[in-house]
Amino acid sequence: KAGNKTICGDDAFQLYYTFGFPLDLTELMARERGLKVDTELFVKLMDQQKERARAAQKGVSLAASLSNVQLPATDDAAKYQTDSCQGKVLGWVTSEGFTAEGEFEDAHKPAALVLDKTCFYAESGGQVGDEGLIRGEDWEFIVEGTEKVGNCVLHKGRLHRGGVAAGDVATMQVYQDRQASRKNHTATHILQWALQKVLGDSVKQQGSAVCPDYLRFDYTWPKGLTPEQSAEIQALVNQKIAEGLPVTCVSLPIEEARKLGAMALFGEKYGDVVRVIGIGAPDKDHFGEAFSKEFCGGTHVSNTSEIGGFGIVKEESVSAGVRRITALTGTKLVDYLMGRNAIVDELVGMLKVPADQITSRVAKIMEDNKSLAKQLKSGAAAAASAQVSADDLLARSSRQGATVVVAESIPALGADQARGLIDSLRAKAGSAVVVLGMADGDGKVMLFAGVTDDLIKKISAGDIVKQIAPIVGGGGGGRPQFAQAGGKDPSKIDEALRTAKTFITGKLS
Ligand SMILES: [Zn+2]
Structure with missing residues (x-):
């Protein structure tokens, strides 16, 4: 603006926020024209914008009504x-x-x-x-x-x-849940230390969530943890918990904190004096001896032993190059492990093997299952080829006048299949009396009888079944056209069929 040597921070902010024009470019162009930019107001407006964005993200935040x-x-x-x-x-x-x-x-x-x-x-x-x-x-x-x-x-x-x-x-x-949050927060710090110890210093925190039920830690790493790395990390964290180390908190000028090697979250803004949490230093005077030092405003346990145990329950990818660990501590971990234990106990009961043999037993079962499925497949194919057709039966049948008489023992069929077979025999023969006997291999006998409509005045399928079922130790009946019966003596099937034949011959003559 004419007569003004400063570009207002509000204008710089609008350039950035509305048009995506970065501040350093605004400053560069301003300098070329002998102007200055009010960066103080710019930073303040940026902060307010971030606050608004954060509040909007949470949805229920009341902060939006408080901007001014x-x-x-x-x-x-x-x-x-x-x-x-x-x-x-x-x-x-x-x-x-x-x-x-x-x-x-x-x-x-x-x-x-x-x-x-x-x-x-x-x-x-x-x-x-x-x-x-x-x-x-x-x-x-x-x-x-x-x-x-x-x-x-x-x-x-x-x-x-x-x-x-x-x-x-x-x-x-x-x-009271806050104690659980404290445990999880201190465990998060130890986890970060352990991750760097196992994977190297290039591991950087990308975010974390600490709540009473669990802790979550996001970090830069290109691939998933191997089972060995995961076990080593958990062992390191649990070792620090078992050692019962003091957790100390100091407030330091930021430069001093950085000199101590305290870790800060990249991209986070800090004041001149920062709060630093140290784990493993005997007291504040020996703060430098802490194995973990982090800029942190959170609440912590006063001794690592309070955490009561640490376990990773999930490891996953969040985005390219960023992994996420979800872990439990204290009673939540115990509850989780008890739940797992109950599953193991149940499996021990079901599989009837000691817990340490569950995996080999399950592997065996899966292997057996595979070969059984294969057998079943080839068995079904064999059964299909062994199945008798209506034509086979017709070829083996005898005749009484114009009537086809079938009384045969065949491989076991389901009731629907037997009925279908009898139907097609009746249709092919035109005039027929059919009796089929079969044993299912478990000691059960099934008898089926069918009569074509032209004959039902002379003979009924129901009557045939009633005659012969008692021979195989069972009973049954049905309509004149179709009847079925069960029995329990497969050795008597042939006798029953002979009796049926005699009965049919008598009725048809
Ligand atoms: Zn922290």
Whole structure:
């Protein structure tokens, strides 16, 4: 702009945000024209934009309604020391913004309480925000999540009972699960150390999620862990847990922290003074001796033994060159392993082998299954070729006048197949009486009889079956055209068929 030696940060931001024009190019072109860029405002606007984007991602964030509001600061130093503390209500945030006026008593409206002090840990650095309860003299507010906007801690949730007013004294209680989050967070630091120890220093953290139920750690590595690498990493972490090492926290000028070799998350912005978590140093004076040193604002156990065990439950790819480990600690790990153990016990019962032989037994079963399937296939083919056809039976039949008489023992068929065979015999012969006997190999006998319509005044299939079924130790019956019976003595099938023949001859003559 004419008469102005500075390009406003707002303009630089618009160039970048709306047109994708990078700041360094704006600065370069400005310098060529003897102008300066207000980068301070640019950085501030960028931060606000990031905050808005983050809030939009979470969906339920109330931060969006606060972009231009001056919020009171919350002293949250207690979050590292205690799960319970007292404070004073300063106001509350709803979709309309922050207020300290009147009384808040709408139990259905999502809201966030703001207090002068808190022991709730706000979501940051991959560790989820605390959940818990805030209680006044005659009200209760359930905290479903905690978020920090500037220096203000928002206790997000809903009013459970009563009404809140600014000035009310409140008691805060973080739900106990936070101890589980602490275990998982410290374990995440040890895991990063172990990964670098086994895979090399090129492994870099890409993100992490720490919550009461599990921990997740993303890192740069081109391929999946081998079973040996995974076992070694887990053994290293568990060794550090078993050693019962102290976890210390110091605040240091950022340069000093970097000199100590403390790991920072790439791309993350830090202040002049940083909080560094060290594992394995006897005390703060010997902080340099810690085997793991990380820039970190999270909550941790005070001794690694509290973690109570570590186990990887999943290893997967998240994107090209980035892997993800999901792991469990403490009682969650024990629960998981007990669940696995129950499955092993069940398999031991089913397979009737000791646990250490399950895999070889299952491999054997799979192998057997394969060869049985092969046998079954060739068996079915053989059975198909052995099957008698209506033509075969017709060729072997005898005649009484114009009537074809079949009384044969054949390989076992299903009821539908037997019926089909009899139907096709009846159709081919025109006038026929058919009796088929078969044994299924398990000691069961089946008898089927069929009569063509022209003969049913003389002889009935039901009668034939009734005559011969008792011979094979069974019974049955049916309609004049078709009947069937079962029995249990296969050695008597031929006798039954001879009897049938005699019966048929008598009836037809
Ligand atoms: Zn951390």
